[in-house]
Amino acid sequence: MSMSELMKFIVKELNKEPFNKSYNLISFDSLEPLHLLQVLNDVLAVIDPKQKMDIREESPDQTAVRIFQLLRVLKYKPPDNMNMSEFRAGIVQGEKPVIFPILEWLLLKVPELQKRAYLAKFLVKIDVPPEIMQEEEVNGIYLQYEELMDQFKELHKQSEQLKNSGFNTGEIRKDITNMEEEKEQLIKRIERLRRKVESHPNSQKMMMVAKNLRVERDREKKLAAQKQDQLTAIAHLDQRIKRLEVQLRDMRQTSIGATAESMIHKLEEETRTNGYIVKEQLPRDIGNKKKLIQNLQKVVSVPAMGHSDLEELNAQINLLNAEINQLIEKRMRSGEPTDDKLSLFRQQAGIISHKKEAAAETLRAARDEYNHILHELEQKREVVNAAEGTEVLKGEDFKRYVNKLRSKSTIYKKKRSELAELRAEVGVLTRTEEVLKQRNDHIDRQLSVLERKKGVAGYRETQEELEKVSSMKSELDEMKGRTLDDMAEMVRRLHAEVADRRNNLTPILREIRPLREKLQELNPEYESKKQAYERQQAGFDSNMSKLEQEVKGYREECKAEESRYHYLNCMMKVLQVQQSRVASEMKAYVSSDALEKKKTFREVYSRKIQEQESLSRGLREKQKTVKENHEPNMKQMKMWKDLERLLECKKHCMNQMSNVGTTEGATAMMGGYGDPAPTHLEEDRLVL
The missing domain is CATH 1.10.418.70 (Intraflagellar transport protein 81, N-terminal domain)
Incomplete structure (x- = not known):
């Protein structure tokens, strides 16, 4: 980048x-x-x-x-x-x-x-010197510190798993509400059962037995927790033993072939190197740091400079560099041969000092890297021990382990095929279950409607609850009868098992001691053979990957050819069907039989064309007659509408005149004088 x-x-x-x-x-x-x-x-x-x-x-x-x-x-x-x-x-x-x-x-x-x-x-981890670790109190505290670190690893791993498990606050709240509802239902159920139990004659005795059962179960859980704690303590002690054995083996390997003179020579070289670093390199580095700090302080104390100030400083620097170059040239011209010889030695001394500084810096970096790698190695060993909890298999154990893995791989493949079949069957059963649930819900709704119609709503729920309560009661009765016998048998079995484990572990521990010594002797041979095996395995893996790539390419090519073959086969079938249709059409067209000719597509389509043409001619004639009679028909329709309006108006006027005639007759009977009634001609004139 x-x-x-x-x-x-x-x-x-x-x-x-x-x-x-x-x-x-x-x-x-x-x-x-x-x-x-x-x-x-x-x-x-x-x-x-x-x-x-x-x-x-x-x-x-x-x-x-x-x-x-x-x-x-x-x-x-x-x-x-x-x-x-x-x-x-x-x-x-x-x-x-x-x-x-x-x-x-x-x-x-x-x-x-x-x-x-x-x-x-x-x-x-905190680096503690070995001489301080020899004290028992410090060693115990450090072991406790390592155990707490292991506990933190486990707790952090569990926390990450819970964070990545997919639970969210909405689901948790939903679960809480469901649990609260279940709690309320259980409380109601417990109240009902309590009322039923109180009426029982031996209720107090049964309650005491149930209480003792609960106490013994809690005690059983505590014993199981203590057993687990002891197992974890044994595992930590085994890990500590393994670490100490590794340290002892490393110390023995380093002591092989070592003499007093070689160790003294090695210590003298290390002392000279450390002395050079302490007496020459570190003071020089400290002086350079101090000069750098002084320069930085001067820069900080100077007020902010502008572009013109920087240009002026650059000009002064260039002048000083030019003067220095002139002085160096003047000195070289006026120098003596002895000075030239001394300058050569000075150059060689400078080169050697630079090489020493570079070697010291390389040594320091190598030490830092070595310490860092040791720290990472220790962490990875702890992680491996925590994950596996067992030693690395070697020799015949490793061969047996490989054979066991091969047999397990064949079993795994078989089980995987069975699992695929079971998953397919589970899909079918799940769909069947969904269909049955839908039918059950539909039947429940119909039954609830029928219960409401008959006036016995909630009968089924009540009956189911009564059956559940009766089954729970029978289970509780059976469980109370078996509890004391089971507890006594469990305690006796636990004591016998603990005694058997102790007797079995004693000869095994005696046999392990010579096997550990033999293991230390066989480790170098195992390491060499392991390296040879890994080299062969790497070669085989590389060849296998190449062959797998080639097989993959050939399979893809084969799939492409198969798809092309199926496509061409389908196209051939389509063309054959079309060809058979064409042949049957030609056969019918050439045939002398009139019925066969009528079945041809040409005859069928020509007949349909004639029918459509005759139909279109009839429609055109009908359209022509409609267009010719449109205007007279519209005029006639308008005249009929006017006549209808005229009759409606006449009817309205007649109704009004009849109302006026009744009013005048009433006034004449009262002795009043009015106008004579209009005649039919006058009515017609008024209407017009």
């Missing part, structure tokens, strides 16, 4: 949650080393909240040490083309080629690194 793409990725990630920065490429590229270190510290603070602070409030040495320690815990590996001294100096000075890859690595793995930083607080 180029530097520009790296900057784009870092700026994009820093502008997201939870950093919420507002950088762009220009502003981020123009950050000063101190601000860039602060950005790195902010990212580390998101991973580990303890790192949240302002780096201006602590010294650069403390900042560098704190960042180095956290990166080591997070298992960050510097680039291969950079040694540790350049890497440390780049972090202290805030150099972009060193800081940008760290930011990219951190931003790619933020959730994973947060988890690792959290676990490091509890799983990074």
Whole structure:
């Protein structure tokens, strides 16, 4: 990834949650080393909240040490083309080629690194010197510390499994409500049973027996828990014995072929190396750090400079470099031959000193890497021991284990085929169950409707509850009768089993001691043969993978050809059917039989065409007559509508005149005088 793409990725990630920065490429590229270190510290603070602070409030040495320690815990590996001294100096000075890859690595793995930083607080072991570990009290505390660490691993693993199990708050709340409803139902049921039991003559005696049963069951659970604790303690002691045996074996292997002179020579070399590091390299590094700190303090104390000030300083630097070059040339011209010889020796001495410094730095890096690898090896051993709980099989045991695995693999394949059949059958049965449930629900609804019609609603539920209560009562009676005998038999069986286990373990432990010694003798031969086996296995695996790829390609090609064959076969069948139709059509068309000719498609379609043409001619004639009679028919319809309106109006007027005539007759009877009634002609005139 180029530097520009790296900057784009870092700026994009820093502008997201939870950093919420507002950088762009220009502003981020123009950050000063101190601000860039602060950005790195902010990212580390998101991973580990303890790192949240302002780096201006602590010294650069403390900042560098704190960042180095956290990166080591997070298992960050510097680039291969950079040694540790350049890497440390780049972090202290805030150099972009060193800081940008760290930011990219951190931003790619933020959730994973947060988890690792959290676990490091509890799983990074404390380094205790061996001479202090020889004390019994310290050794006991350290063993207790390791046991607590193992317990934390198990609890954390269980927590992760629960987090990934898919439960959410909605489901838990639903389960809680269901459990509360079940609790209420159980309370009601218990009340009903209590009322029934109180009426029983031996109720107190039965309650005492049930109470004793519950007490004995609780005691049985406690004994089982104690047994489990003792088994775990035995497992921890076995692990401790294995670790001590490994340490003893390593010490014996290191002591093979060692003499006093070789050990003294080795110690002298180590002393000289450590003396050089302590007397020469560390003071030089401390002096360089102090000079760097002084320079940084001077830079911090100087007020902010502008572009013109920087140009002036660059010009002064160029002038001083030119003067230095002139002085060096002048000295070389005026130098004597003895000086030239001394300069050669000085160059050789400088080269040797540089080589010593590089070797010392390489030694320091190798020691750090060695300690880190030892720490990882110890952690992985603990993980393997915790996961397996047994030693690695070797020799004949391993062969028997392989044969056992092969037999189990054949059994597994057989069981897997049976499992596939059972799964298919389960699918069918599940569908059948769903159909039966639907039918049952439908029948229940019909029965509830019938019960409501007959006036006995809830009869079935009541009957089912009565049957359940009676069955529970019978089960309780049987269980109470068997309880005391079972408890006595269980206690006797447990005592006998414990005694048998003790008697069986004693000869086994005696036999194990010579076998362990024999195991230590056979370990080197096993390791050599294991390496040869692994080499052969790697070759076979590589050849097997190549052959599997070839077989896969051939199978895909075969599948493609089979699909093409089936497609062509189907097309041939379609063409054959079409050809048979064409042949039958030609046969019928050429035949001299009139009935056969009528069955041809040509005759059928020509007959249908004639029928449709005759039908269309009749429709055209009908359309023509409709168009010709449209206007007269419309006029006639309008005249009929006008006549209808005229008659309605006449009817309305007649009704009005009849009402007026009745009114005038009434007035004449009362002695009044009115106009004469209108005649029929006058009525017609009024209507018109």
